[in-house]
Amino acid sequence: MNREQNYTLLCDFYELTMGNGYLLSGMGDRVSYFDVFFRTVPDGGGFAIAAGLAQVIDYIEHLHFDEEDIAFLRSKGVFSEEFLDYLRTFHFTGDIYAVPEGTPIFPREPILTVRAPAIEAQFVETFLLLSLNHQSLIATKANRIVRAAQGRAVSEFGSRRAQGADGAVEGARAAYIAGCAGSACTLSDQRYGVPAGGTMAHSWVQMFDDEYTAFRTYCEIYPHSATLLVDTYNVLxxxxxxxxxxxxxxxxxxxxxQCAIRIDSGDITYLSKKARRMLDDAGLTDCKIVASNSLDETIIRDILLQGARVDSFGVGERLITSKSDPVFGGVYKLSAVEDRDGNIIPKIKISENAAKITNPHFKKVYRLFDRETGKAEADLICVHDETVDDTKPLTIFDPDYTWKKKTLHNFTAKELLVPIFQGGRRVYDCPPVEEIRAYCAEQVERLWDEVKRFENPHNYYVDLSQKLWDIKHDLLQQKG
Amino acid sequence: MNREQNYTLLCDFYELTMGNGYLLSGMGDRVSYFDVFFRTVPDGGGFAIAAGLAQVIDYIEHLHFDEEDIAFLRSKGVFSEEFLDYLRTFHFTGDIYAVPEGTPIFPREPILTVRAPAIEAQFVETFLLLSLNHQSLIATKANRIVRAAQGRAVSEFGSRRAQGADGAVEGARAAYIAGCAGSACTLSDQRYGVPAGGTMAHSWVQMFDDEYTAFRTYCEIYPHSATLLVDTYNVLxxxxxxxxxxxxxxxxxxxxxQCAIRIDSGDITYLSKKARRMLDDAGLTDCKIVASNSLDETIIRDILLQGARVDSFGVGERLITSKSDPVFGGVYKLSAVEDRDGNIIPKIKISENAAKITNPHFKKVYRLFDRETGKAEADLICVHDETVDDTKPLTIFDPDYTWKKKTLHNFTAKELLVPIFQGGRRVYDCPPVEEIRAYCAEQVERLWDEVKRFENPHNYYVDLSQKLWDIKHDLLQQKG
Incomplete structure (x- = not known):
């Protein structure tokens, strides 16, 4: 996303028809609460990584309708002049709470909450979801790939296969937050400070009369950053x-x-072992081997298991599109409204599919860390006015199988959602991407290995407080 | 993509390191030819739909480096002052030929060819691939979904799950080109004229004290476009x-x-049949039924086979990300260079994987249509100076199994690639999206049903002329 870009009209049309409807039926300024949450982790993983908040903040701060936008909307022939006039001074006046970027997140817990007049709260749905869904998807995938590489650098190489320009630029940002070492995408470096790098394509080699001259010329021009692509004709x-x-x-x-070769095709395991021996025999023991070509966490884990001699990886299309599972299913659901006296009335969305029933009310989320190990033990979703006292033991229970209980004794409770906007004013500064990246690595370290497994990870506890559970079940009784 | 956006730095960093290298080694102005082509159709389909050219044109026309771009590149510490100075006046001076948007395209044939000085031709690689890959991916997927709906309208609803803002906006454009009736994305309407529509979310229903009041209020405000979402509590x-x-x-x-209901969860087939009977029994025979919720071509085909009473479909995440196969693998390969006398020297990229060997030389592509049926029979890739004479019989042969021959008697030959830029000047006007959409529908109609099958489609012939085949095999003998 471009910081000068006005993405106000990047909304679903129904947000406008509903907005007009709320205004005409006198409900436009009714204070409403919406939560962003997701239901399943892509690729069957045990956790996701939150990302995309910086672009949400930018969007909210620039939210406005130009005269040409209003003229366009008038031409659709469905909006009242009262609504079009209202849009002239439209801006965001509400509150937003969100999980900081780089935080591990789990299904069913709010990762962002909006409290605002109905029209405003409804209107921002599409862009909020789009940005959080996209970047959380890529960050989650990139973190898997980075963990599979076991400390070896992973560079993001996928711009050419990204789903649109923002897919490339913000995708590179999300990948970096989640632990990639850098990206091939130059614009992501200029815009966000994601370190960009890259050396040569096959065309460089083909452009010269022979491969040796191509390599020699490159080394002469870039003696300190020569990574030679060795598979234009035959690697070995x-x-x-x-x-x-x-x-x-x-x-x-x-x-x-210090130099390197890159292998971009063929059997990486076999070729890297052979190439390593040839380089060592030539005394080039400091020469690194970079591998690329349709890699992902599964292939990287596999080739390392087979003893490939690869020092770093370039990962393209399978990272930048999260190819094996390219949708992050965040949703935006009404959780409460306020009456004229400011009393919060919790709202629920029922479904025959129990997993799709929403958690009502204005909520907060605590992450509970074991004091001894520092590891995250559970998340607890509470009503907004509850406080967890971490000086006393706390018994939590599974919201579906309520007889499953667990008592925490020696723990600290940390609130996950922090204020981002209050009364329309931004009260949060997004850290630079390097800081988010360091925070992400540290927070992932605080998860148990069982949660980090690629297959069949342990189900991290996301429980409801007794008070929230009671409110939810009262509403289910009424509506069910 | 925003028309005011400068996407010059949306390049892979290696395009800049190679550019600097070409300049310093005196090869910067060496005229080079690059082809964009792809190797396999997503989802195992028989053809793809070309899209994304309009954004390529816009990119090429706006290509330039600002002073801040140059300062940023200088800060990377790897570029010569000579190169940075060269970038100050950098713009595209070459030729581009491309297949018009909406055209069915097949593996291995060039869909875009660049002829330009080496630095320029190399530099545009990432953005060209990104735009053509993304929009061709979505157009190809959308066309499958539209064909599965057998004449029922398909609306694109996926912005919130798109991979970034451009994924949503240009994705909606590509979906419309390929036959969708419209999109929920308001910005895609304003920017490209893709008809935007939409009515209500579950939150509209929840915002009122009861469902009936929510529906009644909506009908009062929008009597001529009331589509009521009926699954907030219980559909039937x-x-x-x-x-x-x-x-x-x-x-x-x-x-x-004229009115409609929308079902967004549950068993669409069962619910739509029951709802149809209830509506008919109430005398509302004109009321349409819209279905949404994780649909794609497979599910649509299935529920129609089972007799679902659905009049139109809203399709979201599985279309806007092409979820089942989210990568369009277009590549950008050097095919020739010119010597100082303007002679074209063909170039080839060898691979141990025969499918990855490139077709050398500056080429053109003919599509051969049967005069009687109007159907496309084969594509023939020729050297640029060849002409197909469609007044005489033509024998074509399989480039791998050369004994497989076919003689066409009564055919017309149409050139697929048209000039887009000549000497850096745009010589092509992109048609409006409605025209591209009509052209696409007409061209898909000219494919045999066997090519349009979802599973195991017939392999459409993409053959090489004898002259091109000979050149390719001579190069393989030399390099192999």
């Missing part, structure tokens, strides 16, 4: 020998031993 | 009866019989 019979020759003739005489 | 026991009551009390007295 041509690429690696020509790279060795270029390194030895251009770099070693300058005392430079 | 609450939603449909309340909708019938609201239609009868508000619309019928005004003589309005």
């Amino acid at each position: 019979s041509s690429g690696v020998p020509n790279a060795i020759r270029a390194f030895k003739e251009v770099l070693l005489p300058q005392g430079i031993t | 026991s609450s939603g449909v009866p309340n909708a019938i009551r609201a239609f009868k009390e508000v619309l019928l007295p005004q003589g309005i019989t």
Whole structure:
């Protein structure tokens, strides 16, 4: 997203028809609460990574209708002049609470809550979901891939296969937050400070009369960052020998031993082992091997298990689209309204599918950490006016199988949602991406290994307080 | 993409390091030819739909480096001052040929060709691929879904699950080109003229004290476009009866019989049949039924086979991300360079995987239509200076199994690639989206049903001319 871009009209049309309807039926300024939450973790994982809040903040701050927007809406022939006039001064006047970017998040808990007059709260639905869904999807996938690489650097290479320009630029941002070392995307570096890098395509090699001259020329121009792509013709019979020759003739005489080759096709495990031996035999023990070509967490884990000699990975389409599961299903649901006296009236959405029943009311979420291990033990969703006292033992229970209980003794409780906007004014500064990245790594470290498993992870507890559980079940009795 | 947006730095960093390298080694102005082509159709389909060219044109026309871009690149510490100075006046001076949007396209044939000085031709790689890959992906998926709906309208509803803002806005454009009736995305209407529509979310129903009042209020405000969402509480026991009551009390007295209900959860087939009978029994035979909720071509085909009474579909996440296959694998490969005398020297990229060997040389593509049926029979890739004479019989042959031959007798040959830029000047006007949409429908109609099958489609012939085949095999002999 461009910071100068006005994305006000990036809304579903029904947000406007409903807005007009709320205004005409006198409900436009009725204070309403909406939660963003999701129901399942992509790829069957045990947790997701929150991302995309910075773009939400930017969107909210720039929310307004230009005269040309209003003229366009008038041309649709369905809106009242009263509503179009109202839009002239439309801006966001409400409160937003959200989980900071980089935080591990779990199904069913609010990751963002809006409290605002009905028209405003309804209107922002699409962009909020779009930004949080997209970047949380990519951050969650990138974190899996980074963990599979076991400390080896993973670079994001997928711009050309991204689903649109923002898919590339904000996708690279989300990947970096989740632990990637950098990106090929230059704009993501300029805009967000995601370190951009890259050296050569096959076309560089083809452009010269022969592979050796292509490599030698590159080493002469970039002696300190020569990563030579060795698979334009044949990796072992041509690429690696020509790279060795270029390194030895251009770099070693300058005392430079840091260099690299990149393998972008074929059997990475086999080729990397062979190439490693050839490089070592030539004395180029500092030369790194980079692998790319349709990688993801499964393939990386596999080739490392088989002993591939790869020092870092370039990951493209399968990261930037989260190819194996390309949808993050965040939803935006009404949880409460206020009456004229400011009393909060909880609202529920029923479904025959129990998993789709919403948690009513204005809520807060605590993450409970064990004091001894520092590990996250459970999240507890409470009504907004509850406080968890972490100086006393706390018994929590499964919201579906209520006889399943657990008592926490030595824990600290940390609130997950922090104020982002109050009365329309931003009260939160987004940290720079490096800080978010460090915070993300630290928070993922505080999850048990069982939650971080790729397959069949342990179900992290997301429980309801007794008070919230009672309110929910009273509403179910009334409506059911 | 925003028309005022400068996407120049939406490039892979290696395009800049190579550009600097070409300049410093005296190859910057060497005329080069690059092709965009793809290798497999998503979802195992028989053809894809080309889209995304309009955004490529816009990108090329706005290509330039601001002083802040140059300062940013200088800060990376790897570029020569000569190159940074060159970028100050950088713009596109070459030629581009491309397949018009909405055209059915097939693996291995060029869908866009760039002829330009090496630095320029190399530089545009990422954005060209990104735009063509993204929109062709969505257009191809949307066309499958539209065909599955057998004439029923399909609306694109997926903005909230799109991979970024452009994923939503340009995705809606691509979906419309491929046959969708419209989109929920308001910005795509304003920007491209994709008809936007939508009525209410569950929150509208929840915001009122009861479902009937919510429906009645909506009908009063929008008597001519009332589509009531009937699954907030229970479709058959609450939603449909309340909708019938609201239609009868508000619309019928005004003589309005056009209205609709939308079912967004549960068993669409069962619920739509029951709802249809309830509506008919109430005399609301003109009331339409809209279905949504995680639909795609497979589910739509299935529920129609089972006799669902659905008049139109809203399709979200599975369309806007092409969920079942979310990557369109277009690549950008060097095919030739010119020597100082302007002679074209064909270039090839070898691979141990035969499918990854490129077609060398500056090429053109003919689509051969049977004069009698009007159906497309084959595409023929030729060298740029060849001409197909469609007044005489033509024998074509499979490029891999060359004994497989076919002789066309009564055919017309149409060139697929048209000039878009010449000498840096745009020579092509993009048609409005409605025209592209009509052209797409007409061209898909000219494919045999066997090619349009969802599973195991017939392999459409994409053959090489004898001259091109000979050139390719000579190069393979030299390099192999």
